[in-house]
Amino acid sequence: MVASIFRRSEIPWGGPVDGLLQEEITLDEQRLVKIPDSLSDVEAAAAPCAGSTAWQALVTFGGIKPGDVVLVQGTGGVALFGLQVAIMAGAHVIVTSSNDNKLERAKALGAFAGVNYRTTPEWSEAVLALTDGRGVDHILELGGPGSFAQSLKAIRSGGRISAIGYLGSSEGGINPLDVFRKQAVVHGISVGSRLALESLLHAMGRSSQRPVIDSTFEWTNATAAFRRLHAGEHFGKIVLTF
Ligand SMILES: NC(=O)c1ccc[n+]([C@@H]2O[C@H](COP(=O)([O-])OP(=O)(O)OC[C@H]3O[C@@H](n4cnc5c(N)ncnc54)[C@H](OP(=O)(O)O)[C@@H]3O)[C@@H](O)[C@H]2O)c1
Structure with a gap:
C-alpha cells in the first residue's frame, strides 16, 4: 500500500504541512491506494504527487493521444513522470534541461530530443525547429x-499548457495577447486525484516504464536528501526509506 495524495478538504500532509516523516501513522483508508505487485515500495512512493500531477495534466485534462508531441521542463x-506517461500514451517527448548529460539520460528513457535551456535561453526556437515550425501539443510548464x-512560443496553435510549477521564479509578467494569438489552453493543475494516482500505478504496473529513482536516503538522514534536492543534481525522484 502507498499513501495517497490528500483529499482537498483535508490537511495537505506532505505538502506545506509537516506530518508524514514518521515511522508509524494512522491514516483513513481512503488515503491509501493499492500498488501493483510489479512496483517496489520505493518506486510507488515516488508516484503520489509528481506522478499523479503529470497524469492529471496529460491524461485526465489533456486527452493525450498517440502521435502528440509533449514538452516537459x-x-x-513531474517532468520525468510526464515523459513516461506521454510515452505510454504513444506520444513523442521533448525534454529541456540545464544539463546535457541529463538530456542524454532522458533520451535513453525515450525522449526523441532534448534542448539545454541554459545554453539555449530562447529554447522555443529549437523546439519549433524540431517540430517543423508547428510547435508542440502539450507543455508541462x-x-x-x-x-x-x-x-x-513553443506551443502549437490551440495547444495546451499545464501550469504546474514555478522552478525559475514566482514573479513575472505574461501578456494575455500571446495566449490569444496562440489560441492556447492554459490550465492550472493542482496535483492529481486519487483516480489519477491509481490509473498511473495501474498503467506503470503493466508497462516497462518504472518511476525514475535518483537516490534513496534513510529517513533519519532526510537533511542529506533535502541537500541533494536543493543542489539540483537529481534526475527523477529522491525517496526516503524507513
Ligand atoms: N501544481 C501541482 O500540483 C504541483 C505538483 C508537484 C510539483 N509542483 C511544482 O512543480 C515544480 C516541479 O516539481 P518537481 O517535484 O518535479 O521538482 P524537482 O523534482 O525538484 O525538479 C527540479 C528540476 O527542474 C528543473 N528546473 C529547475 N529550474 C528550472 C527552470 N527555471 N526551468 C525549467 N526547469 C527547471 C531542473 O532540471 P535540470 O537539472 O534537468 O535542469 C531541476 O532538477 C515545482 O515548482 C513544484 O513545486 C506542482
Whole structure:
C-alpha cells in the first residue's frame, strides 16, 4: 500500500504541512491506494504527487493521444513522470534541461530530443525547429513566469499548457495577447486525484516504464536528501526509506 495524495478538504500532509516523516501513522483508508505487485515500495512512493500531477495534466485534462508531441521542463519528478506517461500514451517527448548529460539520460528513457535551456535561453526556437515550425501539443510548464513566454512560443496553435510549477521564479509578467494569438489552453493543475494516482500505478504496473529513482536516503538522514534536492543534481525522484 502507498499513501495517497490528500483529499482537498483535508490537511495537505506532505505538502506545506509537516506530518508524514514518521515511522508509524494512522491514516483513513481512503488515503491509501493499492500498488501493483510489479512496483517496489520505493518506486510507488515516488508516484503520489509528481506522478499523479503529470497524469492529471496529460491524461485526465489533456486527452493525450498517440502521435502528440509533449514538452516537459527539466528532469525532476513531474517532468520525468510526464515523459513516461506521454510515452505510454504513444506520444513523442521533448525534454529541456540545464544539463546535457541529463538530456542524454532522458533520451535513453525515450525522449526523441532534448534542448539545454541554459545554453539555449530562447529554447522555443529549437523546439519549433524540431517540430517543423508547428510547435508542440502539450507543455508541462514547470519553470513558471521565467519560462512561460518561451512556452507560449513553443506551443502549437490551440495547444495546451499545464501550469504546474514555478522552478525559475514566482514573479513575472505574461501578456494575455500571446495566449490569444496562440489560441492556447492554459490550465492550472493542482496535483492529481486519487483516480489519477491509481490509473498511473495501474498503467506503470503493466508497462516497462518504472518511476525514475535518483537516490534513496534513510529517513533519519532526510537533511542529506533535502541537500541533494536543493543542489539540483537529481534526475527523477529522491525517496526516503524507513
Ligand atoms: N501544481 C501541482 O500540483 C504541483 C505538483 C508537484 C510539483 N509542483 C511544482 O512543480 C515544480 C516541479 O516539481 P518537481 O517535484 O518535479 O521538482 P524537482 O523534482 O525538484 O525538479 C527540479 C528540476 O527542474 C528543473 N528546473 C529547475 N529550474 C528550472 C527552470 N527555471 N526551468 C525549467 N526547469 C527547471 C531542473 O532540471 P535540470 O537539472 O534537468 O535542469 C531541476 O532538477 C515545482 O515548482 C513544484 O513545486 C506542482
